[in-house]
Amino acid sequence: MVEFRRCGQDGLLAEFRELSEVDAARALLTAAAERGALPELAELLPGARTLLAVVQPGSRGLDTIRELLSEADLTDPPARDSRELTLAVRYDGPDLELVARTAGVSTSEVVALHADSLYTVAFCGFAPGFGYLSGLHPLLQQPRLESPRTSVPAGAVGVAGEFSAIYPGSSPGGWRLIGSCAAPLFDPRREPPALLSPGDRVRFEVVR
The missing domain is CATH 3.30.1360.40 (Gyrase A; domain 2)
Structure with missing residues (x-):
């Protein structure tokens, strides 16, 4: 309702x-x-x-x-042609072992679970270009850090609750960081400035 x-x-x-x-x-x-x-x-x-x-x-x-x-029957959404992007991620985040330990799996399994999922940009917020990606595997749906970092680097890939995301710029943040992505998520000289828009599909490609 x-x-x-x-x-x-x-x-x-x-x-x-x-x-x-x-x-x-x-x-x-x-x-x-x-x-x-x-x-x-x-x-x-x-x-x-x-x-x-x-x-x-x-x-x-x-x-x-x-x-x-x-x-409307919102359990049966209309078919739509969604844009799909593939973003390269290096799984080198400082919280990778924490996420693996919390999930009860190895770090390589965390990488596989995260990279094998198809995500949807559910909405954008927090910072320009910050897209909340739904579709995160249940084992990786974990709480934020107890003490947020005062500075998270641009391109950091994190998980928090039911979402994954990429920080478009350096900012404070409490997400658990599992990797890094070099794609420019926000560029005010680009049209549109944000790379991700609600409804976009996102896949991650593992960079060794």
Whole structure:
């Protein structure tokens, strides 16, 4: 069941029970806009359990969005052509052994479990270009560090809770770091600046 909250005159926040429902709702509204059924849609901002839809000022798009999401079967999202990216990762992170010990497997098994998964960019946040990747193997779904690092280098690959992610720039952070990636996740001179967008599929290629 979807719950709705108005956000100003032109925004509607939909709240869901599961991350998969957020992804399905985002795909549904994106498809509706692409086929011309929701021309008023201006922006979609997914979160872990929410989806903020913003429409053009003065339109009746919020009514259409509420109707579409209320009637949709979000367990059966519409088929879509998702962009797929393959990013090279060197599994040399300082928390690789901690993650292996917590999971009860070897470090090589951590690498295999992480690299063999297909991820979806569920949403972006925390920092420009920071994509929360769903699809992490259950054994690697572990808590954040008890004491966050004051500085995590750009390109660090981490796991926390149900997500994996790559730090686009140097920042504080508490994710468990298992590797590093040289791909530029955010470049303000690029269009769009962020490499990852919600709905993208991501695979990791092991660099020896």
